[in-house]
Amino acid sequence: MTHPSLSTRDLTIRFGGHTAVNAVTCDFRPGELTVIVGPNGAGKTTYFNMISGQLTPSEGTVMKDGVDLTRMPASARARHGVGRAFQLTNLFPRLSVLENIRLAVQAQAGEGKRFFTPVAKLTELGSRAERYLAATKLEDKADLPAAALPHGDQRKLEVALLMAMEPDIYMFDEPTAGMSLDHAPDVLDLIAEIKHDTSKTVLLVEHKMDVVRQLADRIIVLHNGELIADGDPGEVMSSQVVRDVYLGNAGEMA
């Protein structure tokens, strides 16, 4: 088995007296797509937030390729190759689609500090942005403000931003939430494509079981902030614990 690219050790966060995520220890490896499932309020998004830096854990560590990310701000984690797309669309609403993507490209290239070169002169950044625009089939909407896109396209732009960051770790939080049936396959194809690159680690929070079945190499289950199952998709989905959680009578086992 390859060396893990991302690991969390005893990752815990408390809000007041409530423990939202409790001592989650898990390794993620390149070339592997892990789907994180669990009922609402299980702590999936909170767990994501501690990995990508929106929240700082109360206890435990987040390591990426031997670097301790636990106390780093989100921007530093992004520069260390942890990329995250959000559940609720989280774009730059009044900037154009192309500008949105270019911002991510520019951050990845470390060019944000250039203050005197016109953007148009940085053609290398421009063509990279165009590439992600094309990959997500948003070319004909390049000049529209992000807020003017239909929901499905906003989700695609969200993915385009993540791809443009060219991270090692891709984190998707319900990428197809609220998407119409004809848009969802576009996004899923993009994720499948990323998954083909064996140097990339993909983490995916998802509810829709057909999506899980289609993409997952591995499933982990969170329930009440704890990791209760981890393994091969078929095995996990058929296990008694998971059935109990999803049937709602898991009170005693947690």
Place this chain on the structure above:
Amino acid sequence: MKGNTTVKLIAFAIWALLLFAPFFFQEVRQVEVAARIAVFIVLVASYDLLIGYTGIVSFAHTMFFGFGAYGVAIAMKQLDNTWGYWIVGALAGVLVAIVIAILIGLLSLRVKAIFFAMITLATATVALVLASQLSTFTGGEDGITYSVPDVFKPATKLLTDDEGKVLKIAGVRMNGKIAAYYFVFASCALMFWVLLRIVGSPLGTVLKAIRENEARAEGIGYRVVAYRTAVFVIAAIAAALAGAIYATWLKYTGPETTLSFAIMIDILLMVVIGGMGTIWGAVIGATLMVLAQYYLRDLMEVAADATASIPLLPELLSPDRWLLWLGIIFILLVYFFPAGIAGTIIQRRAAK
């Protein structure tokens, strides 16, 4: 025509008028107005970098303006009116502006916008009080009157004719006053161009991203606090340089001309009138506001005289009530141009 082009054309026309102002408008007061417009374009454009592009609300912009002005004023008064000391004074002003901006930035840009605004307000108040208290240095409330480098003295002959008298071109005497005006014009035009470059650069896009969605900007890898501090410092430098230039033009520096909150309000109004987040709008906003401040009274006097025979109307139009009318004009502008003049033109054309 795209809205952006319309706005740029208007702004270029204003710059062109400023370029030839001493030839078009030969009255002393008119040239005074032209110089003030040029300086305020830089002040407003640099303030827009904060409030319009990055979404930072600061009330300390006149403080930075004052640092530059007092730097030059004190150097000219206490040392000597040479270019060497001019540079020393201006650099000292800019340096103080940089240090204070970094301190405010690092200490408080992490906090919520409202707290940041309060901290800038407090700092600017301290600066204003210090300027009036340290009167041996700053001249207190009276301010400082001083001489500027010799080339700007009205008696200086830039060009002479065959008889050794000051040469006139198109009826304008090529003396130190012309030199001073073109010094103001060229420095302000240069600074405006630099600010344009910043807005159009990758950094400019990052600033807009921070305004739009700070958390996501951080999420894709931009250290937001560092960027906000950087833009705060850039704006402070621009304001301080504008202050140094204005001090050279006025040959007088006092709380009323540089530090007062009345000027801060003027800058805010100019940004809003021009259009927040459209740097070209700064040109339009500054021009309209300065023109109104100088000429609305005259215009009302004419109107009051013209309506002298009608009851009530001359009373309403009396020049004493110019501030009331300025207020009404401002309300109308905000009503009809909710995104500022430049901002609204761009939006309307884009919507077509």
